[in-house]
Amino acid sequence: xxFIHTADLHLDSPFRGLADMxxxxxxxxxxxxxxxxxxxxxxxIKEQVDFVLIVGDIYxxxxxxxxxxxxxxxQCQRLNEHQIPVYLSYGNHDYQIVSERENSLPKNVRVFxxxxxxxxxTLSNKETVSxxxxxxxxxxxxxxxxxxxxxxxxxxxxxGMLHGALAQNNPEQDHYAPFTVAELLQKxxxxxxxxxxxxxxxxxxxxxxxxxxxPQGRHKNEDGQHGYYLVQSDSGxxxxxxxxxxxxxxxxxxxxxxxxxxxxxxxxxxxHQVKSGEQFKMIALNIQLTDEMNALTKQLITNGTIxxxxxxxxxxEGSPKWWPYQINLxxxxxxxxxxxxxxxxxxxxAKEVFIQSAMVExxxxxxxxxxxxxxxxxxxxxxxxxxxxNQELGKEEHHED
Ligand SMILES: [Mn+2]
Numbered sequence: 001x002x003f004i005h006t007a008d009l010h011l012d013s014p015f016r017g018l019a020d021m022x023x024x025x026x027x028x029x030x031x032x033x034x035x036x037x038x039x040x041x042x043x044x045i046k047e048q049v050d051f052v053l054i055v056g057d058i059y060x061x062x063x064x065x066x067x068x069x070x071x072x073x074x075q076c077q078r079l080n081e082h083q084i085p086v087y088l089s090y091g092n093h094d095y096q097i098v099s100e101r102e103n104s105l106p107k108n109v110r111v112f113x114x115x116x117x118x119x120x121x122t123l124s125n126k127e128t129v130s131x132x133x134x135x136x137x138x139x140x141x142x143x144x145x146x147x148x149x150x151x152x153x154x155x156x157x158x159x160g161m162l163h164g165a166l167a168q169n170n171p172e173q174d175h176y177a178p179f180t181v182a183e184l185l186q187k188x189x190x191x192x193x194x195x196x197x198x199x200x201x202x203x204x205x206x207x208x209x210x211x212x213x214x215p216q217g218r219h220k221n222e223d224g225q226h227g228y229y230l231v232q233s234d235s236g237x238x239x240x241x242x243x244x245x246x247x248x249x250x251x252x253x254x255x256x257x258x259x260x261x262x263x264x265x266x267x268x269x270x271x272h273q274v275k276s277g278e279q280f281k282m283i284a285l286n287i288q289l290t291d292e293m294n295a296l297t298k299q300l301i302t303n304g305t306i307x308x309x310x311x312x313x314x315x316x317e318g319s320p321k322w323w324p325y326q327i328n329l330x331x332x333x334x335x336x337x338x339x340x341x342x343x344x345x346x347x348x349x350a351k352e353v354f355i356q357s358a359m360v361e362x363x364x365x366x367x368x369x370x371x372x373x374x375x376x377x378x379x380x381x382x383x384x385x386x387x388x389x390n391q392e393l394g395k396e397e398h399h400e401d
Pocket of ligand 1: 091
């Protein structure tokens with residue numbers, strides 16, 4: 001058995017907030033969520049997989065465009081022509097009442113209803129596969145859905161599809177079909193195909209309980225490589241392998257300009273700092289302002305002139321490999337260093353403050369908005385806040401990237 005596990009396609013994401021860029025670059029960015037899924041379909045056909053699982057959020061809530069839907073139908077049609085079934089559940093972004101007589105989708109697409117249900121298929125080698133899942137009928141599902149999943153059936157393989165988030169045991173937060181890994185494992189399934197969290201994560205190894213992440217990151221918090229999982233049976237177990245396919249990678253690059261003053265040399269330095277490679281990169285440049293810089297240089301950086309000139313240069317290149325969309329200024333670090341005693345208090349306080357429940361409390365009523373609550377459930381966000389607070393306090397930190 002061989003299948004593809006993906007989720008959170010967020011087709012036609014609007015990529016708001018990206019300032020002026022050449023049409024060529026903009027098109028590339030705008031097409032990226034489509035291109036990512038197209039590549040998944042290409043690979044499904046090339047690898048001759050038995051089926052494809054899509055675990056929710058095919059569309060962005062605010063951007064469920066006709067274009068996105070037409071694109072999705074056409075891609076499923078390509079899979080249909082190769083007799084590859086698609087198992088699909090809707091998530092919190094594309095929640096809908098699933099009815100029998102819908103839909104514009106080709107006949108190889110099997111949509112899970114709003115109640116937990118199990119679909120079974122027989123592979124060409126006569127092995128049977130049960131797949132259990134459900135679709136969101138509304139934006140929030142605060143009730144644990146896993147209790148409605150049956151235990152492993154008599155099928156050779158049993159897979160659970162679950163768009164949801166780990167239970168925080170906090171009614172203010174548990175809006176996305178909250179679950180615990182322990183209750184998933186109790187079902188004795190061979191694989192848990194998760195969706196919802198956009199950062200790739202393995203919650204358990206054997207059997208795999210896996211978030212494949214969003215196939216195409218949409219901003220700097222969804223940085224690094226993105227793709228899907230290819231899952232194959234191997235001596236009675238399912239082995240999964242991550243496949244990077246995102247056409248665009250979001251990165252942040254730190255630049256030390258030292259004593260450089262002339263704008264031309266600064267731009268040259270910025271150009272050289274970025275190692276583009278094969279992958280097209282959207283880059284945020286972090287520049288550390290220092291005492292060595294003169295006032296004019298600082299002004300040209302802060303008022304956006306440097307970024308503009310760098311963008312102009314890059315746009316003039318025939319086929320740019322990267323695009324600087326932002327310059328962040330890290331400010332002058334001339335705060336006093338912490339003493340060892342301060343350090344101890346800081347570590348202790350940080351442990352109590354930079355936890356999810358404290359973040360949610362701080363966000364207060366704002367955490368009722370999905371886009372804020374989503375952020376707050378990302379461990380990377382909390383880590384980022386901790387790091388920034390640390391930086392503010394003037395403490396040097398060492399990373400082990
Ligand atoms: Mn999503």
